[in-house]
Amino acid sequence: MKILKKSLAALLLPLLALLFLTITATQSPAQEISITGEAEMVNPVSGGLISSGNYAGSGSALKQASGLWNASSKTLSLSSARGEIVAFQVVIDKGSHESLSGVHVEASDLKGPGNKVIAQDQFEFFREYYIEMEGAWYPDPLISLSLKPEYDYFPIPDRKVLGFDNNNQAVWVDLVVAENTSPGEYSGTLTVKSSEGSDSVINIRLEVYGFALPSFPNYDYEFNHYGGSFHNNWPEGKPSSEEEFLEFERNAYRLCHKNRVRFNIVPYLQNAEPAGWLKSSMMPKLEGAGSSIHVSDWSAWDKRFGQYIDGSAYRGLPRSGVPDSQWMLPFSHRFPSDYNVKWDADPTDYPFWRKVPVYETEIMTIQKEFEEHINQRGWTKPLFHVFYNEKGRDNFTGKIPDGDNKLEWYLDEPVQTLDYEALKYYSRMFHSSFKNIIRQPGELGDKELVLNGFPSPDKARFVFRVDIGRQTGIDDNLDGYVDLWNIGGGADEDRYTFSEVSGRIDKAEQVMFYGPWAYGPDSHNLSLIWSGWNDYRRGATGHELWMTVNWSDKMSTDWQDMANGNYKGKTNYLYPGHRIGINSPLPTQRMKIIRRGVQDWEYLYLLEQGTGSKDASIKTLQSFMSDSDASFKTDSEKFKFTEDTINNVRAMLADRIGKSAER
Secondary structure, eight states, rough: HHHHHHHHHHHHHHHHHHHHHHHHHHOOOSSSEEHHHHSSSBTEEEEEEEEBBSSSTTHHHHOBBBSEEEETTTEEEEEEEEEEEEEEEEEOOOTTTTTTEEEEEEEEEEGGGOOEEEEEEEEEEEEEEEEETTTTEEEEEEEETOOOOGGGEEEOOHHHHHHHSSSSEEEEEEEEEOTTOOOOOHHHEEEEEEEESEEEEEEEEEEEEEEEEEEOSHHHHHHHHOSGGGGGGGGGOOOOOOOEEEEEHHHHHHHHTTTTTTEEOOSTTTTTTBOOOTTTTTSEEEEOGGGGEEEEOOOOHHHHHHHHHHSGTTSSSSTTTOSSSEEEOOOOBBBBBBBHOOOOOTTTOOOOOSSSSSHHHHHHHHHHHHHHHHHTOOOSSEEEEEEEOOBBBTSSSEEEEEOOOOOOOOOOSSOOOOOOOHHHHHHHHHHHHOOSSOOOGGGGOOTTTTOOOOSTTSSSSEEEEEESSOOOOTTTTTTOOEEEEEGGGGGSSSSOOHHHHHHHHHHTTEEEOOOOOTOTTTTOOOOHHHHHHHHHTTOOOEEEESSSOOOOTTTOOOGGGOHHHSSSHHHTBBBBBBGGOOOOOBHHHHHHHHHHHHHHHOOOOOOHHHHHHHHHHHHHHGGGGGOOOOOOOOOOSSSSHHHHHHHHHHHHHHHHHHHHOOO
């Protein structure tokens, strides 16, 4: 009997093992997978798409077939220029299961023609974190899993991390296509795992175009920061040391550079007090007075900022070692000469030129020294701005170190004659000091002058910049004095018409726009892409988000606090990393979407270069615009503008760029 039992067991065990293997092999994934593009937002509870201003309920259903994603064949189709970052979102839903655990996303190498490979480490994965606004949850902060590996395997729902019970988790995926990548078709897989079932395998098809985006940008997108809230990365606003603070600041610059935007710290507040927690190195140290004034020590300023001006801080990033394309110098009405101390003339008795000789001498002496120093250091790639960001009169008149702010003018966003005359005064000092400029002193005030470029393109270049909040009332008051116009929200309306912008450009003056600052986590992301397209058609070569870091003192531990206050998150495009133990800011979904629009601007410009005219680019761009559009507003809802249509137009651009190169 014992022998019979042993024989039966010997027969059954292999059969049971085979049955187990068969069941395991045919086990279906527990997770449900969808893929969506960069500009979509997915409701983490319902799984529906979140549309602009319409969160109620589930929103639109996720598409299972588009130009990007085919659910039936489980195929993701991407295309990219060389030197570009493409992105998509993997939406992982727990489906009918009560929960999932150990959820993980990974990619294979992508294999292309001639055994060429895009290595799997060119993928970067981010968990999307959600911000609650008016009872709804919106994706915004992105947590890089390479910086936070303990988040790499996660459950759904994940109340511990997210603070609510989500039914799905979106993972943002960046794919870096290096500039030296061989063109052609590449393929590989992306795999989603969980502990509850088998793997979900997604086929990736990537077409790499024959052209490359320039490593040094033609379109400068500025993430502006007034320097006043970085310290709120730490509880009680107290970094442990200057070294820790500077590392955090450096990581902010690197994060922006990686995403094709430029981080900018305005060196002073609007009362001209040095900005930020670390003030000592915001400007170089000065000694002397009058004609004897000079920089006594460049070392701290050079050490802090030189790495971004020469590009050394950006080594190892996708555009490795490429310096910032533009840089704001620290001149204000109180640096290098203190208006509060040196101004002894009537501030209403214009013109002001030659009425306060000591003040003028000190400013012009240090401006000349800046140009000499910058050229000695070999910092010739960026375009250097001199910009006066101060407001006086009845604003910002509280006590500051040297007494009351005595400034009578609005140098930033001027609104009346005194303001215009003051800016002409500072413009004359600028153009009388710097040599490599596009407007010579004798040409000031010539409203019809067509500029002829910089006399020495291989040396450091300098422009006098003015920020215009609105065109109403300005008329031609500043014509002939401004090299770079930065035009505010009125640029999107009839207050600043397209013909006036064109007139500036026709005279070879430079134009950029600031805004759209009014886009928070709950806004339509396509509008952020559109800002790049819209800037191109209006002739702008730059854009400024006027405030991208506006952290409250609670945000070091509570990201949800960004949705409070007057701006409801509209002035925060980065998040403090201290909350999760990272000494770096975190990107947002909105930042990545801006990157898409920045790269698209370069597509339009490449086609212009290839054809020798803007006509082909504008014609392609207008293919998804309303025929009746005449106001040049940025509201994307007025256009035939969806993720699919913009992807189709981008593909048209790529095809035309390729054909123009063959001519």
